[in-house]
Amino acid sequence: MTSQSATKATITTPGDREIHIERIFEAPRDRVFAVYTDPELIPEWWGPRGTTTEVVQMDARTGGDWRFIAHNSDGSQTGFRGTYREVSPPERIVQTFEWDGMPGYVSVETAVFEDLGDRTKVTTTSIFHTTKERDGMLGSGMEGGLNETYQRLDELLARLASE
Amino acid sequence: MTSQSATKATITTPGDREIHIERIFEAPRDRVFAVYTDPELIPEWWGPRGTTTEVVQMDARTGGDWRFIAHNSDGSQTGFRGTYREVSPPERIVQTFEWDGMPGYVSVETAVFEDLGDRTKVTTTSIFHTTKERDGMLGSGMEGGLNETYQRLDELLARLASE
Numbered sequence: 001m002t003s004q005s006a007t008k009a010t011i012t013t014p015g016d017r018e019i020h021i022e023r024i025f026e027a028p029r030d031r032v033f034a035v036y037t038d039p040e041l042i043p044e045w046w047g048p049r050g051t052t053t054e055v056v057q058m059d060a061r062t063g064g065d066w067r068f069i070a071h072n073s074d075g076s077q078t079g080f081r082g083t084y085r086e087v088s089p090p091e092r093i094v095q096t097f098e099w100d101g102m103p104g105y106v107s108v109e110t111a112v113f114e115d116l117g118d119r120t121k122v123t124t125t126s127i128f129h130t131t132k133e134r135d136g137m138l139g140s141g142m143e144g145g146l147n148e149t150y151q152r153l154d155e156l157l158a159r160l161a162s163e
Numbered sequence: 164m165t166s167q168s169a170t171k172a173t174i175t176t177p178g179d180r181e182i183h184i185e186r187i188f189e190a191p192r193d194r195v196f197a198v199y200t201d202p203e204l205i206p207e208w209w210g211p212r213g214t215t216t217e218v219v220q221m222d223a224r225t226g227g228d229w230r231f232i233a234h235n236s237d238g239s240q241t242g243f244r245g246t247y248r249e250v251s252p253p254e255r256i257v258q259t260f261e262w263d264g265m266p267g268y269v270s271v272e273t274a275v276f277e278d279l280g281d282r283t284k285v286t287t288t289s290i291f292h293t294t295k296e297r298d299g300m301l302g303s304g305m306e307g308g309l310n311e312t313y314q315r316l317d318e319l320l321a322r323l324a325s326e
Contacts, residue, residue, distance in 0.1 A: 063266045085267030096267045103226045104248030104259045106269040108292050129271055129290050 007154070008147055016131045019138065021124040023150050027157040029115040032122065033090035035156065036111065042068065045156045048148040061087050066095070082106075090115075097126070105133055170317070171310055179294045182301065184287040186313050190320040192276050195283040196253035198319065199274070205231065208315040211308040224250050229258070245269075253278075260289070268296055 009023040025032050035041050039058040046053040047070050056067040056079075067081040079100035085108065086094040093111045098104070107128045114121040128134040172186040188195050198204050202221035209216040210233050219230040219242075230244040242263035248271065249257040256274045261267070270291045277284040291297040 065266075083261070083267040094267065096269055098246075103228075104246040104257065104271070106259055106271075108267070108269075127292050129292060 007150070009143075009150055011143060011146075013134070013138070017128045017134050019126045019128075019134060021126075021146065023122050023124075024116070025120045025122065025150075025154065025157055026118070027120060027161060028118060029090050029113050029120045031157065031160065032120040033093075033113050035153065035160070036093060036113075037087065037089070041156065045152040046070075046149060048145040049152065060084060060093075102136075105129075105136075107133070107137070170313070172306075172313055174306060174309075176297070176301070180291045180297050182289040182291075182297060184289075184309065186285050186287075187279070188283045188285060188313075188317065188320055189281070190283060190324060191281060192278040192283045193253050194320065194323065195285065196256075196276050198316065198323070199256060199276075200250065200252070204319065208319045209233075209312060211311040212315065223247060223256075265299075268292075268299075270296070270300070 009021050012020045014020055037060040039055045042055045042058065043053050046068065050073040052071045054069045054071060056069055058066045062084055064084045067079065069077050069079045071077045081098050082096035084095045086092060091113055095109055096106050097109050098106045107126045109124055109126045111122055111124045172184050175183045177183055200223040202218045205218045206216050209231065213236040215234045217232045217234060219232055221229045225247055227247045230242065232240050232242045234240045244261050245259040247258045249255060254276055258272055259269050260272050261269045270289045272287055272289045274285055274287045
């Protein structure tokens with residue numbers, strides 16, 4: 001495991017309905033943005049370790065839908081879906097996020113990709129309809145899963161850089 | 164046109180992300196709730212006059228999805244979709260609402276059905292992620308369309324009562 005694999009995302013809660021996440025990746029912005037929007041690469045990094053994510057649909061352009069099914073190592077599975085409200089390469093993705101376990105609870109995630117030369121800062125802001133929904137997400141163990149996801153993304157970016 | 168067909172819904176905006184609508188219907192609560200959740204009756208009342216609504220999907224139970232396509236008299240069409248977050252007969256329906264013209268902009272509508280004996284008061288509260296989205300809905304001509312929809316519902320309820 002490389003040193004940046006241990007990097008933790010910075011998670012804060014400005015306002016009463018938001019989650020704000022910052023993370024720096026050791027790859028240029030175009031590469032990071034391309035990985036975020038490539039359906040073939042999603043199974044390589046999306047979700048915690050031990051999860052295999054199946055891309056059922058991923059139309060990564062403004063107005064397109066996405067649907068993923070996460071297969072866990074114990075054989076269980078759960079689905080996620082949403083709509084791309086905006087895809088503006090290489091700077092910005094706005095998408096809705098909904099988990100099959102709580103259908104109809106829809107948050108909006110805005111990811112902004114900041115060019116730091118050889119590195120990229122990704123700032124993700126999630127907004128919920130209510131404080132209760134926001135707090136439900138915070139209490140779901142998202143932080144551990146998120147950090148594993150980002151570490152897997154570090155590793156994928158490192159592999160791609162060495163190809 | 165009967166007298167109650169001219170009834171206007173009361174629309175207010177408590178808070179900065181909500182639209183609150185109240186309307187009384189001349190039918191008992193069980194009947195009004197049944198009409199709201201019956202896919203076969205949706206084309207009879209859903210949408211402004213001159214619109215024919217096609218029910219593509221309507222799984223009116225907690226967790227189910229819905230999708231309607233509104234066919235206008237000029238041949239144009241537009242779609243709407245969402246998920247039933249809660250369906251609790253005969254009291255309460257909570258569902259998401261998303262228009263194809265603005266994909267990823269999702270509001271949550273809570274309809275509460277109050278038993279007034281031979282009449283029913285339906286209170287619908289829509290909540291948006293932002294004030295801008297709420298104001299966009301208010302500025303879309305929703306009030307005229309809503310009142311026509313409710314008048315069509317009055318007429319359908321009167322027909323059902325006379326059968």
